[in-house]
Amino acid sequence: MSAHPGPRARLAGGLLFWYAVLGGAVAWAVHLLAGWGVDELTCASGSDHIGGVPLRAAVGAAVALPALATVGALLAAVLLWRRTHLPSEGEDRSVGRGRLLAVVGVWSNLLFLTIIVLGGVALLVLPPCQR
């Protein structure tokens, strides 16, 4: 492994790093806004289809896709955590800081995945427009 990665590798590494830390949060936000927004607006219009697609399928996509993105972020966070697990030589602040954010990423991705899955369970048991 090169000691000084090039700018592209640094950019990719940086993006992967922040995906690992915040990916679940962003995915959950998309899930919430898409799931709630599509459900409420479609039901308010008196229909249970959106663009020819059944509402249940549309909301299901708003559950499944963010859940997959969160699983990806979780895996990236675990990878980051393992990388920063190595004992640091001397006092390497960036490793310590990276490890902190990796732990935050692992736990927060697990939490956001749980919320998204619970929303998915509700989709299985509730008709989309029942009031």
Place this chain on the structure above:
Amino acid sequence: MSTTAAPVPGASREQLDRLEEHWGERPSLRAWLTTVDHKKIGRRYLVTAGLFFALAGLSALAMRTQLARPEAGLLSPQEYNQLFTMHGTAMIFLFATPMLFGFGNFLVPLLIGARDMAFPKLNALGYWIFLFAGLFMWASLPFGAAPNAGWFAYVPLTGQQQTPGLHMDVYSLGLLFLGIATAAGSINFIVTALKLRAPGMSLNRVPLFVWAIVATGFMVIFALPALNLDNAMLFLDRRFGTHFFDPEAGGNVLLWQHLFWIFGHPDVYIIVMPALGIVSAVLPAFTRRGVVGYVLVVFAIVAISIISFGVWVHHMFATGLPRLSYSFFSAASTIITIPSGIQIFAWLATMLLGRLVVRVPLLFVIGFIVTFVLGGFTGTMFALTVFDQQVTDSYFVVAHFHYVLVGGAVFPILAAVYYWLPKITGRMYHEGLGRWAFWLVFAGMHVTFFPMHLYGLFGMPRRVYTYPSEPGWDAWNLVSTVGSYLLAVGLLLVLAGVVHAIRRGRPAPPDPWGGDTLEWSTDSPPKPYNFAVLPQVHSLHPTWDESSRESMGAGAEADRVLADGRRTLLTSELDGRRERVVEMPASSWQPLLLALAMLLFFTAMLFAWYPVAAVAAVAVAGTVATWLWPPRRPERELGVSA
């Protein structure tokens, strides 16, 4: 109690003199009005928020006296409506957040080893706007024109037809005005914590209180626009006849509630989060160890800040939205208890594994845990849609949120008052007086609010100025009123303790508690420049760590003294690596003038003096332009050769 001697500064006498010359202010009216010193501004926030707290508390006492027995006639319905609206509005907007921002203002630069906030003039502007906005709202009460439709201001009740007069115009304009201060303060906290940390303070060495304040800052930045938009639309509907909330003209009544609670629920955490940070700051000193699970507490802070934006619909479970929509918010409202619980267990473990030093700040922390957990427990009940729909609009809800807000904000604030009083005033408080205050506040709080659960479950609705005699209502209401007077006596004792400390307290040493964070490594009260030598941080507990302490004494380096001007160090956001030295602004009239111009603008809008409002808007624009005008720099600095 530790009697730590003042640390020997690593700066020479001459450097100290120069620092004093650049940062010190000779006492005068001009200096008082133009100061940008974060410690003075922080103290003003604390005192002003305390004053608004007293006014809101007196409103509550009047209401509880009215409700002590059925069919009482102490207050008219109109007076009661104004008092309960101002009580809620002031406690949320004019006390809790500004009080915690006051602690943030005073402490954040000290905790991170900086000499001031990142934008000192913006900081001063924030204070003046907060003061003027608070006076703007409270001044309406003696004229019978105070807001009168609840702190939540639901439409259509707050429309011009249903609530004529200036009442809700004061509300919407007052909150829009105040919002400028809150947003400015939040931006300042974020930038200060990200860019002015002492060298070596990487993210994993940042004190938990600072994490909490930064998280709060981000929450404000994302939540406040929703409230501002709501209030702007309400004002336009009321004053200029727009129809944002009028269904007959294509508007939507629920739009108000959605926008209000998109702000309102994060606001619960905006209030509670810095208070939780206070608990994490106070505990190490009184358990003689760091908070257990630092990383998990950081995770909890971050997670709560984000999830708090996805729970707002649980305030609208009785509005008839689709059940599937509710379920998304119900899931988030349930899961948010996990990071909250992590913090509680981290504090309990800290107390279990540490050596307890039972002083007044710790008593308030323990009182906080008991009360907040009870409030959190009923909060989890509200996450369940079916339960929420049964108790909505009853006194059960009032009991719940007072447990959360008094437990989650007032108790930590009181812990902070006693903990940092020696640092802020340079004087020690009277321990016996403090203990009496704690027990009275604790007992008064529970005697007041616990019965509300009961008469809420017995069916008593909230937001009523009186009630008929009903089984289970009368006696418990009287108990609540007695409790409120007990609580008031306890809070008076807190005030007496602060006044006693300032007038007769023993001089405080720099570190009376053996605390672990940087504010304890400087004088009590700190010098205008905070640190003679900016520290080099080597651990999460710099005051307990020899090499960090040495960096300010024998290990001081010339490039961390910065005595040639009002200067501090800029460092990198993630790892706290030294970047460059920056010049900080000196005292200025601009913040006060800008706030006065804004006050004129909002007052003119309230009374529909539109030409005056236009003049005020020009004055605001002019002051902002002067403020932002690039300073004249020496030619050498501009790259012009001689």
